[in-house]
Amino acid sequence: MDYLKHDIMLLRGLSRQDSSSINAIYKDVYPSVLNMVTGFSGSAEDASDVFQEGMIILYEKSLDPDFELKSLIKTYLYAVCKRIWLKKWQRDKKTEEWVDDNSQLADNEEEWERMMQRQEELTRMESALKSLGEPCKSLIEAYYFKKMPMMEIASAFKYTNADNAKTQKYKCLMRLKKLFFQDKKG
Amino acid sequence: MEEIQIAEMVERYLSGEMGDNELMSFEHKRKTDSIFNKAVIDHIYFIQHLEDTGKIMALKSKLKQIESNDLKNEISTFGSTSKVISIWRKNRKTIAVAASIAIVVSAACASIISFFSNGKNTHLKPLVEKMKEQDVKYKKLESQIGKLKSESIQNNTTPSPKMESKFRATGFLIDVNNNYIVTNAHVISEASNQLAVENNKGEEFFAEPVYINHETDLAVLKIQDKNFKKLPPVPYSIKKNEADLGETVFILGYPKEEIVYGEGYVSAKNGFQMDPLFYQLNTMAKEGNSGSPVINKNGELIGVISQKRDGEEGVVFAIKSSSIFDAIDEMKKIEDLKNIQLTSQQSLRKSDRINQVKKVQEYIFMIKGN
Structure with missing residues (x-):
């Protein structure tokens, strides 16, 4: 089997969040990202953050039916991570001469901006969820993430019945919505 | 409104x-x-x-x-697409024998690819390029609605197509709250991409390895599939103490496409080359039996089938059940796995063999993967 086919399968695995695929990608790419980041005065922690962001982008790509993997995951993900680190670098105004090699990235600047904006929105939702507090946070997670049936949620959260749990869930959802959009304005 | x-x-x-x-x-x-x-x-x-x-x-x-x-560099968790860093047993020869038990079913590369590309068919993308800018956003929304709807339908009924499997082995449930299944570590090594389990009704569920230990040759999978319905407590208990020499046992596993019953006895208290982590059994085990539970007449699980002696019919080695407890202790130290709990409600003691088998077989799974 050629390498690209193998990587396309890995990408499929990633789209399902299959742990062995994620692990394989990590083993394959993380060392070079770590080298790159620490080589440019970053810490191991920076490298880990950059890699995480890169993986999220790759994951979202794996779900995009229009995305076609044209290079190996290693090449693609490394280029994405490099770009992320470069942007962070520039933002911190530690600018040094650094050739930005985007040849492996088919994405243009516009697409990149869109991806970054998307990352920001996802982070915003995550922090809105965090500031929601309990039991709302767990209730929302149980229903929308774990897809637990309302009956089970009711008994797990000690509500008298499923309808009652449902009402609470909607109230929590409305609060989350408010928090999310508030944050956007602020 | x-x-x-x-x-x-x-x-x-x-x-x-x-x-x-x-x-x-x-x-x-x-x-x-x-x-x-x-x-x-x-x-x-x-x-x-x-x-x-x-x-x-x-x-x-x-x-x-x-x-x-990775940082701890301890036991290797997860599958083995890349090189597995792991604690291999000192005796590599044993492993070589072990690996032969998980049967490799032919899997043409093309068929694997077609399995993986199946998902794509659901996303049709006609006319996109011809659309005007403002329509694109709307089209995306419509497709998102479609996706959400199809996801919720999947939640209810649609059975997924069966996986193209490269191998077949056996595993058994130990924790019905977390849906943890025990099998052999060498079984997991056969899979480089996906793992699934199939119950005795032929229903398939995706699973993921959460624990692998090549030293004891034990692995734990978690069923990660919303279609899987929680089972009542496990009918067998797991024995902490050593089994007795001569104890009669039965095994259940998947040496073929359906569940197969076998009988035998503990013929020695140590395994290959006096390996203290294993029993030697006298029973018939075939390729596919890797990971089969070995259960005594009281309904206690005393071991897990792992290897057989090459060329010597009827000499089979089973991992002692005490290694399962060691695995659980190790899992309890890991944040995401610490909830593991043996959920058994021993209900086999007074049953005859036929009823024991009836109760147990629902908890025995075929392990598949590619």
Whole structure:
């Protein structure tokens, strides 16, 4: 089997969040990202953050039916991570001469901006969820993430019945919505 | 209309709970009331966004776990697409014999690829390039609605197509709350991509390795499939003490496409080359029996089939059940796995063999993967 086919399968695995695929990608790419980041005065922690962001982008790509993997995951993900680190670098105004090699990235600047904006929105939702507090946070997670049936949620959260749990869930959802959009304005 | 009511309506719409009349009036209102329609669209976006965030959070936590495992460099968790760093037993020869038990079913590369590309068929993308800019956003929304709807339908019924498997082995449930299945570590090594388990009714569920230890040759899988329905407590208990020499046992496993019963006895208290982690059994085990539970007449699980002696019929080695307890102790130290709990309600002691088998077989799974 050629390498690209193998990587396309890995990408499929990633789209399902299959742990062995994620692990394989990590083993394959993380060392070079770590080298790159620490080589440019970053810490191991920076490298880990950059890699995480890169993986999220790759994951979202794996779900995009229009995305076609044209290079190996290693090449693609490394280029994405490099770009992320470069942007962070520039933002911190530690600018040094650094050739930005985007040849492996088919994405243009516009697409990149869109991806970054998307990352920001996802982070915003995550922090809105965090500031929601309990039991709302767990209730929302149980229903929308774990897809637990309302009956089970009711008994797990000690509500008298499923309808009652449902009402609470909607109230929590409305609060989350408010928090999310508030944050956007602020 | 209040926002909360709209939210409720949208979710009923997405989950397909609306009746025909309600659906018609809902669609009608969307067409005629633009403010209502916007609120509906906004809410769909919001839900989609929330669910995406959930998936990203799950991905992050998986990454974090992989990273911490990597740092600790302890037992290798997860499959083996890349080189497996692991504690191999000192005796590599044993492993070579072991590996032969998980049978390799032919798997043409092409068929694997076609399995993986199946998902793509659901996303059709006609006319995209011909669309005007402002239509693209709308098209994306429509496809998102379609995706959400198809996801909720999947939740209910649609069985997924069967996996193209490269091998077949056996495993058994030990924890019905977390759906943990025990099998052999060498079984997991056969899979480079996906793992699935199949119950005795032929239903298939995706699973993921959460623990692998090549030293004891034990692995634990977690069923990660929303279609899997929780089972009542496990009918067998796991024996802490050593089994007795001469004890009669039975095994259940998948040496073929259906579950197969076998009998035998403990013929020695140590394994190959006096390996103290194994029993030697006298029984018939074939390729596919790797991971089969070995159960005594009281309904206690005393071991897990792992290897057989090459060329010597009837000499089979089983991992002692005490290694399962060691695995559980190790799992309890890991944040995401610490909830593991043996959920057994021993109900086999007074049953005869036929009824014991009847009760047990629901908990024995075929392990497949590619």
